[in-house]
């Protein structure tokens with residue numbers, strides 16, 4: 001199953017996805033934003049935010065269609081947030097049957113068992129972080145691994161359900177229909193249980209069976225579905241609402257110790273804030289965490305167009321209906337749904353004050369007040385942005401105030417208009433500023449040159465940079481096959497050298513052409529003279545005088561050409 005993809009977009013000066021990414025797992029190169037998969041927690045906020053829809057998720061709809069057409073036993077695990085997505089939940093389930101699925105089972109039936117495991121683990125350990133959200137797990141494992149010991153060691157309802165279905169129907173294919181792409185990533189981490197995933201709206205793309213097929217499919221479904229113990233309500237249908245895990249787990253209202261604190265936190269920022277404000281989970285805390293604000297009902301594929309309160313009301317209403325299969329899922333093999341967690345964090349890279357200052361200086365941020373921390377580059381502070389540049393995730397010029405100041409400066413306009421390549425070089429011989437003509441002359445992206453030694457462009461032995469010296473020299477650049485007059489002068493006010501290249505290549509080529517033309521003309525004149533002389537010798541008496549005159553004229557012309 002594929003995950004997040006991105007396509008080429010006009011990202012220059014946008015940076016919205018970087019701004020919205022809670023863990024800055026996006027790198028920016030050559031005017032393109034790219035997701036760094038190993039840093040990503042799959043919250044999909046960047047997908048929702050991109051004005052150009054540059055980030056997409058590969059759809060499994062074609063794969064599901066092929067499964068159905070092959071006549072395989074395909075069972076749906078339907079996430080409980082579906083009831084918020086549609087005004088007619090029973091009609092939605094019927095629609096799935098009419099697409100050819102042999103059973104449509106609600107993931108909530110496994111969530112009931114998951115909650116029983118949570119309750120038992122909480123009683124045993126006295127504190128617990130629970131989550132059905134793979135984004136929260138990714139965040140903790142990658143960015144806050146000190147919290148992994150507190151995570152409940154039970155599979156999410158999706159994985160528990162898929163495992164149970166595979167155990168009971170070994171030949172079946174399991175298709176999860178849900179509100180969230182991160183579930184794909186979760187399923188990939190334990191391969192072999194979930195065969196494909198559809199979002200709620202993708203179900204609409206599946207063609208309906210013919211009337212005849214429908215009758216036989218319904219009969220087959222009735223035969224396949226066991227008569228489970230009827231259960232009047234499925235509390236776990238509340239799982240997708242913030243607080244639903246707590247409510248399902250402690251639905252009996254049984255006596256809890258006085259120290260018990262049941263807390264639900266949703267929204268990745270809120271989860272982060274809470275985790276960073278605690279040193280350890282206090283005794284008695286039962287935490288429920290969801291990356292999406294309000295819970296899975298507001299997942300990235302749960303229907304943005306529907307108001308969250310309406311979704312919530314629909315789910316509360318649907319909970320009143322008995323489960324279609326009346327199932328309280330018996331998890332005979334509890335060990336099957338146990339899981340563990342590991343520290344997947346990267347060792348933090350620390351940059352020195354000097355390194356950061358150097359980057360800030362290149363952006364003209366010499367004083368504290370120059371650091372506007374405006375966030376236009378996607379980073380919260382200029383310092384964060386400088387660190388991203390050092391980490392190779394951001395490009396230096398991604399600074400709107402800097403770009404604006406540059407664009408507005410008259411000197412800059414002049415620099416950009418001149419055909420000469422102009423390079424400003426620090427006293428340490430590092431390139432501080434270049435105009436566009438530098439990129440043209442050296443066939444490179446001129447912005448990439450900032451911070452590099454001048455020697456990268458011009459061999460040090462070819463040009464002397466010294467405050468007291470005004471250097472000027474004609475240089476040939478063999479790799480570029482170009483010639484230029486290179487001059488360098490020191491600007492004491494700026495403590496910079498100005499190196500200017502005046503490109504002579506075209507001029508030299510023209511002169512070369514002219515030289516070749518002259519040579520050709522001279523050779524031609526010589527041939528005419530020789531020819532004339534030969535003829536003259538043969539008929540000297542008759543035409544002697546005229547030939548002598550022609551020879552004088554041509555010899556004169558030849559001398560003139562050679563002298564020029």
Ligand code: SF4
Nearest residue numbers: 021040041043044046
């Ligand atoms: S999916 Fe989330 S974590 Fe990953 S790059 Fe996008 S915003 Fe960042």
Ligand code: SF4
Nearest residue numbers: 011014015017050054
């Ligand atoms: S949101 Fe990101 S991917 Fe989309 S256009 Fe802006 S910079 Fe590019």
Ligand code: SF4
Nearest residue numbers: 133180291292296299
């Ligand atoms: S809270 Fe959001 S990201 Fe997490 S599982 Fe639910 S829909 Fe997916």
